[in-house]
Amino acid sequence: MSYRTEEVAYVQPAVQASAPAAQQQRSTAEYRALDAAHHIHPFSDMGALNRSGSRVIVKAEGVYLWDSDGNKVIDGMAGLWCVNVGYGRKELADAAYKQMQELPFYNTFFKTTHPPVIELSALLAELAPAPFNHFFYCNSGSEGNDTVLRIVHHYWAAQGKQSKKVVISRKNGYHGSTIAGGTLGGMGYMHEQMPSKVENIVHIDQPYFFGEAQGNLTPEEFALARAQQLEAKILEIGADNVAAFIGEPFQGAGGVIFPASTYWPEIQRICRKYDILLVADEVIGGFGRTGEWFAHQHFGFEPDLITLAKGLTSGYVPMGAVGLHDRVAKVIIEGGDFNHGLTYSGHPVAAAVAVANLKLLRDEKIVERVKTDTGPYFQKKLRDTFANHPIIGEISGAGLVAGLQLAQDPQARKRFANGGDVGTICRDFCFNGNLIMRATGDRMLLSPPLVINKLEIDEIVTKAKKAIDATAQQLGIS
Numbered sequence: 001m002s003y004r005t006e007e008v009a010y011v012q013p014a015v016q017a018s019a020p021a022a023q024q025q026r027s028t029a030e031y032r033a034l035d036a037a038h039h040i041h042p043f044s045d046m047g048a049l050n051r052s053g054s055r056v057i058v059k060a061e062g063v064y065l066w067d068s069d070g071n072k073v074i075d076g077m078a079g080l081w082c083v084n085v086g087y088g089r090k091e092l093a094d095a096a097y098k099q100m101q102e103l104p105f106y107n108t109f110f111k112t113t114h115p116p117v118i119e120l121s122a123l124l125a126e127l128a129p130a131p132f133n134h135f136f137y138c139n140s141g142s143e144g145n146d147t148v149l150r151i152v153h154h155y156w157a158a159q160g161k162q163s164k165k166v167v168i169s170r171k172n173g174y175h176g177s178t179i180a181g182g183t184l185g186g187m188g189y190m191h192e193q194m195p196s197k198v199e200n201i202v203h204i205d206q207p208y209f210f211g212e213a214q215g216n217l218t219p220e221e222f223a224l225a226r227a228q229q230l231e232a233k234i235l236e237i238g239a240d241n242v243a244a245f246i247g248e249p250f251q252g253a254g255g256v257i258f259p260a261s262t263y264w265p266e267i268q269r270i271c272r273k274y275d276i277l278l279v280a281d282e283v284i285g286g287f288g289r290t291g292e293w294f295a296h297q298h299f300g301f302e303p304d305l306i307t308l309a310k311g312l313t314s315g316y317v318p319m320g321a322v323g324l325h326d327r328v329a330k331v332i333i334e335g336g337d338f339n340h341g342l343t344y345s346g347h348p349v350a351a352a353v354a355v356a357n358l359k360l361l362r363d364e365k366i367v368e369r370v371k372t373d374t375g376p377y378f379q380k381k382l383r384d385t386f387a388n389h390p391i392i393g394e395i396s397g398a399g400l401v402a403g404l405q406l407a408q409d410p411q412a413r414k415r416f417a418n419g420g421d422v423g424t425i426c427r428d429f430c431f432n433g434n435l436i437m438r439a440t441g442d443r444m445l446l447s448p449p450l451v452i453n454k455l456e457i458d459e460i461v462t463k464a465k466k467a468i469d470a471t472a473q474q475l476g477i478s
């Protein structure tokens with residue numbers, strides 16, 4: 001059954017001075033009716049969403065979005081952790097337009113290549129840490145992690161170690177939503193809807209101090225204990241059967257969980273000791289989020305593979321990639337046919353946009369600014385603003401990413417019994433206050449575009465404070 005546009009009653013949109021000239025051809029009511037009639041949203045309860053109606057975003061500039069009613073909203077999430085250079089950068093649009101005219105598509109399967117993918121690979125090799133000189137392309141972070149699995153298995157098979165098959169991941173990690181990405185991730189609610197998971201993937205506990213530390217452990221002791229679960233798991237399975245460990249340097253979707261400094265060095269030690277590949281999923285952490293180009297540099301470890309997406313193109317077009325450390329690349333290059341690829345691997349338009357995006361990040365010193373200026377300002381402002389707040393238990397983060405833990409009793413690290421509901425209440429207050437701040441359970445997340453200035457940071461923190469105060473008030477806590 002199709003829903004005909006003519007049947008939708010036309011409602012004159014409210015005209016507001018702040019609305020920029022957008023190509024808005026329909027009223028909000030009309031958009032909502034059509035969206036409800038024909039569009040299934042990701043990670044959504046469609047029945048509930050269709051009853052309440054989606055917010056229609058029609059235009060964006062810098063760190064601001066405008067909806068179809070003309071409301072101006074500050075984007076504390078950079079879209080979905082991806083719009084690192086901010087909205088409305090003409091350089092990226094020009095790169096796409098020029099490339100579409102010159103060579104909109106050609107494949108890289110059959111002994112062919114093209115300038116954009118060559119330029120992008122060379123540029124990534126320049127920007128990534130020294131041992132990362134080779135890149136394989138795909139269209140998303142999920143496909144990146146599927147590709148990681150393919151590379152890991154080929155790496156061991158090419159060396160005659162076929163028994164090394166098991167990949168160890170973490171509960172509450174996020175690695176995408178293909179079947180492999182969803183299995184690698186540790187989100188129980190996703191696993192429940194996946195009766196056929198990918199084999200040979202197991203999970204250990206996450207380094208989530210506020211939520212899971214028992215007794216008097218310090219954050220450093222707790223993180224070390226969580227890292228040592230990897231060693232225990234390897235010994236249980238047998239090192240000859242373990243191929244790799246994968247983790248996000250800091251968990252993004254899982255709540256911006258930053259492990260203490262003891263965690264990653266111990267993970268790296270264990271991986272080296274048992275000859276296990278170490279994979280850093282840099283889909284959120286990559287391209288400046290923490291103030292370093294890659295989040296593993298922030299935590300001071302050296303992975304064997306890195307998964308890239310999101311900030312690679314600042315989300316202007318889809319693209320993902322996997323970076324291979326020289327020691328992995330060598331084996332893959334000399335390992336014969338690698339039977340993996342996607343029609344759009346190294347897509348010329350995506351590659352051209354990625355090059356333009358990375359040049360902006362580099363030449364405008366955006367990453368350096370996050371490290372030395374806006375990042376420290378953002379972190380301090382959050383910590384000063386929420387020190388001793390009655391429902392904020394912890395602030396995690398570095399650079400321009402932060403997690404705010406909502407808690408019943410911050411001092412006692414006591415969480416709300418209905419934490420997810422509290423997060424939703426707070427998120428709705430943010431939304432109504434024209435701030436996009438995401439809730440993961442009882443943690444509020446911020447990850448604004450990296451081009452944000454201090455005034456805009458002040459605006460985000462002021463609006464977040466207002467929403468969190470309103471949440472506390474609604475709960476009767478002050």
Ligand SMILES: *Cc1c(COP(=O)(O)O)cnc(C)c1O
Pocket residue numbers: 139140141142143145174175176177248252253281282283284309310
């Ligand atoms: C978003 C994300 C992915 C999945 O990327 P998609 O482009 O949505 O497939 C994978 N890993 C991490 C860490 C992510 O945040």
